Amino acid sequence: MMKTLSSISLSLSLSLVAMATPNWPTQRGPHFNGTAGEGMKLPAKFSPTENVVWKAQVPGSSAATPVVWGDYVFVTAADHEKKELHAICLDASTGKLRWSKVVSKGRVHLDDRSDFASPSPVTDGKRVAFFFGTGELIVFSMDGKEEWRKNLIPEGGKYFAFQWTFSTSPILSGDNLIMQILQRDVPFHYGGMSRGPEGATKIPSYLVAFDFATGKQSWMANRPGDAVAESLEAFTSPVLSRTADDGGNLQLLVAGGDALTGHDPTNGKELWRWGTWNPTKIGHWRLVPSPVAGSGVALACAPKKSPVYAVDMKTGKLLWKSEDPEVSSDVCTPLYHDGHFYVLNGEYKDKRISCIEPRSGKVLWTGAIGTRAKIEASPTLGDGKIYFQDHNGKVFVVAADPKKFSILHQVEFGDRSVRDQRCSLALANNRVFLRSQKTLYCFGE
Template sequence: MSVFKISGLCVLSVLVYLSSQQLMAEEWFEFRGPTGQGHSTEKSLPVEWSPTEHVLWKTDIPGVGWSSPIVVGDKVYVTTAVSPESETSPDQSLQLVCLNLESGAILWDKEIFHQTKETAQRIHKKNSHASPTPISDGKVIYVHFGTHGTACLTLDGDVVWKTNELKYEMQHGNGGSPIIVDDKLVIICDGKGANFIAALDRNTGKIAWKVDRNVDTRKKFSFGTPLLITVNGEKQIVAPGTDVISGHSPVDGKEIWHLNYSGYSVIPRPIFSHGLIFVTTSYDRPSLLAIRPDGKGDVTDTHLAWSNKSQIPHTPSLLVVGDELYSVSDQGIAQCFDAKTGELIWKERVGGNYSASPLFADGKIYFQSEEGETTIIAPGKKYKEIGRNHLKAPTLASFAVAGDTLLIRTKTQLYRIGK
């Protein structure tokens, strides 16, 4: 009898501990985490792993998709595109996949849209038909597949609404992820012939507002993900795109300011720190820009704090830790700048090729290459490598954090890495 009581108390203690851990865990609801800028507050993340070591689970994900995973409670969500023929076929089932966080088991995968030969648009060889990352408010999931459609689903996969009103001709496929702003879902749509920013009503999927970007250039397409910031107590949506980055009112989309540059196929998500917006301009030669977002109208000549054109990334987003700004170029050159002045502090070749955005967690910076190797460094004014770990599988998706573990998506599998 006493043994039974002790066992019951132990079980109860474990349940209370697990519940408290879940309550304390941060929410990884969107691309690049809680702030959208690649920061995690979690501790004790792993620094060593391999395809067989410190792998809590790995699960085959059907189809192909380069969206990053998100975590909602005890579930993980990723989008994917599944074809009965091949990954290059125009016939694609655009799906949302839900996994159990603890076991990695697929709980369900559901088709949200179906792409046919008639509706398909050509994608870049490095892109997928499911590249935008889902986003959640903890109650529902929003998914976006470019012009093919946007949808809201319950956490159990039931469709609340679907829309394909955001029509535009994509170039190289879809890319930018949506963000939640109050009662709206905001999406940048920079296509081959049309450039606009749209807000959908989160409850109905109807267009709440739509703002044309009026870009006059031969190559109009980009793949930006907006960032919500607050400047002088007022919210604004920062939207990077072809030849311009701009700040907009969440209420009606009205432009607050814009800064012109030369660049297209813009992929990195902006970050905001030290009163500055940091963004890169992608092709043909990327520039790193530090912009003061407190202006009005055209601020091209007045609000650029500093810029740099040396070994700047086309694809990976930037990262600020303390007073330093970190980047890794597509060709594997990592750099550290003074965030306030733009002074180069150090430059190091880490090797490999890069598309995924870096992560800062538990006092460490994680860079993940397209070849599946993660280089971990200590932030600071000197380059200090902590370790390297290789999954030996291609990956372009960015990290997600779940408690004291990492979620890493390769081309065919999703890994949960722990200590």
Template structure:
């Protein structure tokens, strides 16, 4: 989620297509003169151009080039015996005709390690396809890349073994990396399994691959945890680079905790930032001016100089804040200004929801839970906004869901919502009950995207929040709409939407959805 220091997001593109999960210029943002509705509903059909059943669940992004749509799904299941056995190392690569709404071709990609189905913390389909209009590269996070031409002819394939266990430490299946195309380089994350002293055995690194052959051009000097989502931008001096992070739960080995800025021409580290707090379990967002490092319990965000890697300052998420909570009885917002959360309360920014727009950073907040050390988390069901120039921090509570009553939305506030984990054949294929939450606590959320000044966030329960980033105040008027991808309690997604030629594409566990004015 790379953004500039100017009035608009850096690399914000007006390209017609969406060639990778992070968009035309790997910025998660696009400018367009096309009209895109910020309010839509699969429940009512409002501004839904079409939907299409998918053969199985999946959570990777949707890649679009002209009338072709590329995405991956897990290997289809047709019966469920024991849920603990619902794992696979195989995904299906799909090429879909957007006009005919049919699968043109599909290919099987088999990896080395298994991932669970319907896992709220990523699966084998998590890395999204990438295309340049001539070729398309599909990824299986279980350890496989395959390059096809646009008609489905295989050009090359590459295999690796993702980290599953190192010494006596076993790692859950969490693969948050999103590949990007940079010129003739395809950037992937792979585990280094050589004991040669050149890199650390069992650590993850960026791999710069020749897009035409799959051969290694370079391996990054700095390492990264597989929990980190690196992001692309251009330095003040014009160098194309990706910011990568280390440090996360489950005893990940890469160290020291912090960031490295990687030159995409050489794989060398331009600088390193080391810290003793926080986690690299967020989008590694940066501009040519600064980078932001997030913390989970320490109530601050580190603002780092993007030219040197030196800490500029720490911005408090809990002191002298503005917070708007909703009074459901009187049906209006209440504002507290210059407010501070007192110990033991703390702010826990939701993983992978952070994005910079202009000089403001937006993110979701995790709600409280008696589990996972979150019983003292504040505020609940809220979005946060940080003004990176003034250091002002604001929070806005939003509805959790809504019921449709006689065609009108009746919003639900501050209630726990559960959702089903069923595939298109109505089989419950999730063995982990944490996958049936509402997306506001302890799960890996989809990345937000920016279309012009409209910012779209998606939750696990299939709600899409649209925020107006042009407003000076962060209040109820900033929330332009809350849309749905399907029925309440029966919709599930961990997908980042895509935007191409005036249409937004989204997906759930059951359907591919095309959104536009109807």
């Protein structure tokens, strides 16, 4: 009974905080679904010179989403010249530096597509956690004091058993910090480097939870997959959602290894599993988009122009899959708001965004964004507006209107001095936070 009451309490507290918070505490916001807290007033129009509250320089590139809590903004950076990984805190009101820590020195990437600073931080307003693709997990107090640190690379290895530069973002559930590590099951060599612990015969994929205050391990659960080779690899992050918008059980959703799974967030136990979108065992189908859920439906985007799949969170059974090739996502994580999914296809021709009913799969509309550049930043939503940017740093604002598609604003930022733009926008405290690689902008009316 105590365990049941604890689970109910966690679910209710998560719901209340998510609805009321003005913060953006995780990669996908307070609801874990790309949507900001209610009641904010966010600008529809902004530019490098319009509605700028402040802008600040950061020492390197990153694909991480800024995380905001009150007067604190947390970002990561990979300084490719100095070969340093940074954990950074700025003042949310002024953009002034509060503190910056060099968390490691040495290699900052394994390929030319991304770097080890891609995972987003997470905070509860008492402390903040940073994870890097090097395996370093570091927790700081809000004023920058290091509280604990762990490296999740298995003994005997230098890198995860991952072909590309590893990334996944931590989340918080109650007192626990939860991580997922979905990787290949055997070591291999790629790019002249060993991936995974040398000599290992079986490398696990798993979920692990640590007490956020102490770093003590709370639980660990294997999360196996029957995929092969690169298809075992996932850049996804776990998310929390309830089995109904007005209540229901809280579940931890994990996508990767050719499967979507639901877990008990108090112990990692697998509750259900759906798969697969890859019945022929294609070996290069790594997964990038994280799952998203709403109306009791969990959505998973299969890779490489494949369909989107919707699964009932109570039964673990497939409800529908998309039939229109426009409704697909190889990289962008969809969002959920007010009874609708919004799926951004950053690969399709002039790029498309679709509004979909969760339980039926009915596509209410699909709109053309009108950019030739790829889109790999995930959409975020607040105050009736959907925000995202393309690789060239062009930012789009689309109306979150299930009745019709309309672009409210588009503006060039165009900072390609370091890398393509992949950062999602954060929406907090009536402000829009945009990471344009070495510059962090704060916009407001």
